[in-house]
Amino acid sequence: MCGITGIFDTRGKRAIDRDVLQRMNESQFHRGPDEGGLHLEPGVGLGHRRLSIIDLSTGQQPLYNEDGSVCVVFNGEIYNFQALIPELQALGHVFHTKSDTEVIVHAWEAWGEACVERFRGMFAFALWDRNREVLFLARDRLGVKPLFYALLDDGTFLFGSELKSLLAHGGLKREIDPLAVEEYFALGYVAEPRCIFKQAKKLPPACTLKVGRGGTALPEPREYWDVRFTLDQRIGLDEACHELERRLEESIRLRMIAEVPLGAFLSGGVDSSAVVAMMAGLSAEPVNTCSISFSDPAYDEARFAQQVAERYHTRHFVDRVESDDFDLIDTLARLYDEPYADSSAIPTYRVCQLARRHVTVALSGDGGDESFGGYRRYQLHLMEEKLRALLPLGLRRPLFGLLGRLYPKADWAPRIFRAKTTFEALARTSVEAYFHSVSVIRNWQRAQIFSAAFKAELGGYNAQAVFDRHAARADTDDPLALIQYLDLHTYLIGDINTKVDRASMAHSLEVREPLMDHPLVEWLATLPSSLKVRNGESKFLLKKAMEPHLPHDIMYRPKMGFAVPLARWFRGPLRQRVRDGLLGGPLLDTGWFERDAVRRIVEQHEAGRRDHSTPIWVLLMFDAFLRNVMNA
The missing domain is CATH 3.60.20.10 (Aminohydrolase, N-terminal nucleophile (Ntn) domain)
Known part of the structure; x- marks a missing residue:
C-alpha cells in the first residue's frame, strides 16, 4: 500500500x-x-x-x-x-x-x-x-x-x-x-x-x-466495468455453497501473498469470521487476528471473536477501547480531508492501530453486506416494497404522504408505534424510499437547519440525484438487487472504503478485501435474491456455506456493527464541545445554517427529549473539517 x-x-x-x-x-x-x-x-x-x-x-x-x-x-x-x-x-x-x-x-x-x-x-x-x-x-x-x-x-x-x-x-x-x-x-x-x-x-x-x-x-x-445483477443462474443451494467456498478460498489465497507479517481483522461477525476460517485452512502457521473490545458491554463483540480465535487456534490480539474514546474528532478531520460522518471511524482507527503493532497486512470482511445482502435495512426495504406494490404511486403518494406528515415522530416509543418513517417510505418510489432510509439527516431536517441563503446556493439540488443517477443504470427491477447495486456504487465506496483506507493508512497498514474480489462480486450478482435474503434471514447463502466452519451463534445472532455511544457523549463529556462547535465559531460563520434550528437540536438532545445524536455528530464533524482543513 x-x-x-x-x-x-x-x-x-x-x-x-x-x-x-x-x-x-x-x-x-x-x-x-x-x-x-x-x-x-x-x-x-x-x-x-x-x-x-x-x-x-x-x-x-x-x-x-x-x-x-x-x-x-x-x-x-x-x-x-x-x-x-x-x-x-x-x-x-x-x-x-x-x-x-x-x-x-x-x-x-x-x-x-x-x-x-x-x-x-x-x-x-x-x-x-x-x-x-x-x-x-x-x-x-x-x-x-x-x-x-x-x-x-x-x-x-x-x-x-x-x-x-x-x-x-x-x-x-x-x-x-x-x-x-x-x-x-x-x-x-x-x-x-x-x-x-x-x-x-x-x-x-x-x-x-x-x-x-x-x-x-x-x-x-x-x-471499464460495472456489475450486472442478472439473477439468472440456475443453481441449487448445495452447489452454490460449494462454489462459494471455492471462490472464497481462491480470493483469500491470492490476498495472502506477502513478504511481510500478515493477519486479519476479527470482529466476531459473519464476514470477518468467514475470512479467518478460510485463512486458517490455507495457512501452515497460526493466523494473526486482531480485535477490539469495548468497555461498554452494549457495544462489545469481543466474546464472539474469541470463539472463532479459539476454534482456529489463531494468534489473537485484543485491545480494549474505553467507552469515552472521543478524543479523535480533530484527528479524523485531518485524516479524511473532506467532511466524513461515520462514527465507526473511531473504532476502525483503533483496530488498525492495534493491527499495525503485529502485522503489515490485514484481511478484512468489508463488502460482505453489500454482496450477500447483510444489512438490516434490506429486509425492511423488502417489506415496504411488498406494501408499495399493493397501490400505484399516484394513490400512495398523497395518502401516505399525509399520514407521514401528521403522525408524530416517536423515537421513544416501542417500534410498533414508530410508523412515521414507514408512512413516509410508502409515499415514495423505491429509490426515493431507499435514499430516505439511508440518509443520515432526512430531507425535512436538512430543510430546517440549512439557511435560506444556502438553499439558494443549492438551486434546488438534492442528494437524491446521486441515487437517481445510479438507479438509472442498474438495469434490474428486482427490489433487493436494485438496492445492492445502489450500495455498491454509493455507501461501499463513499463510506466503507473511505473509512478503512484512511484509518489503515494513518497507521501504514495495508488492508485487503477478499469479499470485494470482482469475479466473486460478479458471480454473486448472477444468483437469485432468494439465496441472499430468505424468510427474514440475511446473508442466507454465506451462512449456509459457513455452517461447517463457524459456530451457530456467530452466524445467527443479531448484527451489531461498530457503534459508539454518541447520545451519551453529547449529554456528558462532549457537551461543551458540541456547544462550542455548533452554536458558535466557523460553523455558523459560514451563514449556511439556521442558528435557532441548530440550537433547538442541541437543547432537545441535552434535555433528553429527543435523540439527535446523528445530526449533532454530522454537524460536529463538519465543524471539525472547517477548523482543521478549511481554515488550516
Missing part, C-alpha cells in the same frame, strides 16, 4: 518545481513510510511513498519499462500479477523486478487502456508515456483505493491518493462546493465523483482518465 501524487502541465512543458512535488509527496508519508521517490522531466512530475509489501528489495517506485519511456506510480495490489508475468514475457517484455508494479507498465505497452481489464485487485495508479505524451490514471472496480485530481486555472493538472496532497501544492482553491455539502449532510460523505472543493474531483471507481496536452478542459473519465 502506498501513496501517489503528481503534477502535469496540460499546456506545455513548464518545469515542475521539485520542492512543491516533494511537499505533495511528503504530505502522504503515512501511506508509505519505507521509501519515497520522484520522477521529473519537463512538464511532468510523479511522486511515490512506499509501504513495502512485495519484492522488498527491488520494487521501488517510480518504476519504468525497459527504455524508461513509460513510468508508473502505483497504490494497491494486483493480485493476479504472477499469472500475468509469463503472458507478458511471451509477448517479449523483459522484467527486472518481481513486483506487481512492473506488470502495469508492460501491460500498458501490450494492451493500452484495456490493461486495467486484465487486473484483479485494488489499485489506483498514474502512468506517464513519454512517446505518446499521455498521462493515464486508473482506479479499481470497487473503489477500494482512492484517487483525487484537479485542473487548476493555469492548466496545471494535479492528482494524489489523498486530497491533502493536492492542497499541499498551494494552487488549489479552498472553495467549498455547496452541492458537496448537501451530499455530506444527506449521506455522511461526499459521493463520487464530487469533492468538497469545487476545483477537485474523485476519479470514480472502475474508471480511467487519459490526460494529454492541449485543450482547455479535461476529458470525461471512461468506465
Whole structure:
C-alpha cells in the first residue's frame, strides 16, 4: 500500500518545481513510510511513498519499462500479477523486478487502456508515456483505493491518493462546493465523483482518465466495468455453497501473498469470521487476528471473536477501547480531508492501530453486506416494497404522504408505534424510499437547519440525484438487487472504503478485501435474491456455506456493527464541545445554517427529549473539517 501524487502541465512543458512535488509527496508519508521517490522531466512530475509489501528489495517506485519511456506510480495490489508475468514475457517484455508494479507498465505497452481489464485487485495508479505524451490514471472496480485530481486555472493538472496532497501544492482553491455539502449532510460523505472543493474531483471507481496536452478542459473519465445483477443462474443451494467456498478460498489465497507479517481483522461477525476460517485452512502457521473490545458491554463483540480465535487456534490480539474514546474528532478531520460522518471511524482507527503493532497486512470482511445482502435495512426495504406494490404511486403518494406528515415522530416509543418513517417510505418510489432510509439527516431536517441563503446556493439540488443517477443504470427491477447495486456504487465506496483506507493508512497498514474480489462480486450478482435474503434471514447463502466452519451463534445472532455511544457523549463529556462547535465559531460563520434550528437540536438532545445524536455528530464533524482543513 502506498501513496501517489503528481503534477502535469496540460499546456506545455513548464518545469515542475521539485520542492512543491516533494511537499505533495511528503504530505502522504503515512501511506508509505519505507521509501519515497520522484520522477521529473519537463512538464511532468510523479511522486511515490512506499509501504513495502512485495519484492522488498527491488520494487521501488517510480518504476519504468525497459527504455524508461513509460513510468508508473502505483497504490494497491494486483493480485493476479504472477499469472500475468509469463503472458507478458511471451509477448517479449523483459522484467527486472518481481513486483506487481512492473506488470502495469508492460501491460500498458501490450494492451493500452484495456490493461486495467486484465487486473484483479485494488489499485489506483498514474502512468506517464513519454512517446505518446499521455498521462493515464486508473482506479479499481470497487473503489477500494482512492484517487483525487484537479485542473487548476493555469492548466496545471494535479492528482494524489489523498486530497491533502493536492492542497499541499498551494494552487488549489479552498472553495467549498455547496452541492458537496448537501451530499455530506444527506449521506455522511461526499459521493463520487464530487469533492468538497469545487476545483477537485474523485476519479470514480472502475474508471480511467487519459490526460494529454492541449485543450482547455479535461476529458470525461471512461468506465471499464460495472456489475450486472442478472439473477439468472440456475443453481441449487448445495452447489452454490460449494462454489462459494471455492471462490472464497481462491480470493483469500491470492490476498495472502506477502513478504511481510500478515493477519486479519476479527470482529466476531459473519464476514470477518468467514475470512479467518478460510485463512486458517490455507495457512501452515497460526493466523494473526486482531480485535477490539469495548468497555461498554452494549457495544462489545469481543466474546464472539474469541470463539472463532479459539476454534482456529489463531494468534489473537485484543485491545480494549474505553467507552469515552472521543478524543479523535480533530484527528479524523485531518485524516479524511473532506467532511466524513461515520462514527465507526473511531473504532476502525483503533483496530488498525492495534493491527499495525503485529502485522503489515490485514484481511478484512468489508463488502460482505453489500454482496450477500447483510444489512438490516434490506429486509425492511423488502417489506415496504411488498406494501408499495399493493397501490400505484399516484394513490400512495398523497395518502401516505399525509399520514407521514401528521403522525408524530416517536423515537421513544416501542417500534410498533414508530410508523412515521414507514408512512413516509410508502409515499415514495423505491429509490426515493431507499435514499430516505439511508440518509443520515432526512430531507425535512436538512430543510430546517440549512439557511435560506444556502438553499439558494443549492438551486434546488438534492442528494437524491446521486441515487437517481445510479438507479438509472442498474438495469434490474428486482427490489433487493436494485438496492445492492445502489450500495455498491454509493455507501461501499463513499463510506466503507473511505473509512478503512484512511484509518489503515494513518497507521501504514495495508488492508485487503477478499469479499470485494470482482469475479466473486460478479458471480454473486448472477444468483437469485432468494439465496441472499430468505424468510427474514440475511446473508442466507454465506451462512449456509459457513455452517461447517463457524459456530451457530456467530452466524445467527443479531448484527451489531461498530457503534459508539454518541447520545451519551453529547449529554456528558462532549457537551461543551458540541456547544462550542455548533452554536458558535466557523460553523455558523459560514451563514449556511439556521442558528435557532441548530440550537433547538442541541437543547432537545441535552434535555433528553429527543435523540439527535446523528445530526449533532454530522454537524460536529463538519465543524471539525472547517477548523482543521478549511481554515488550516
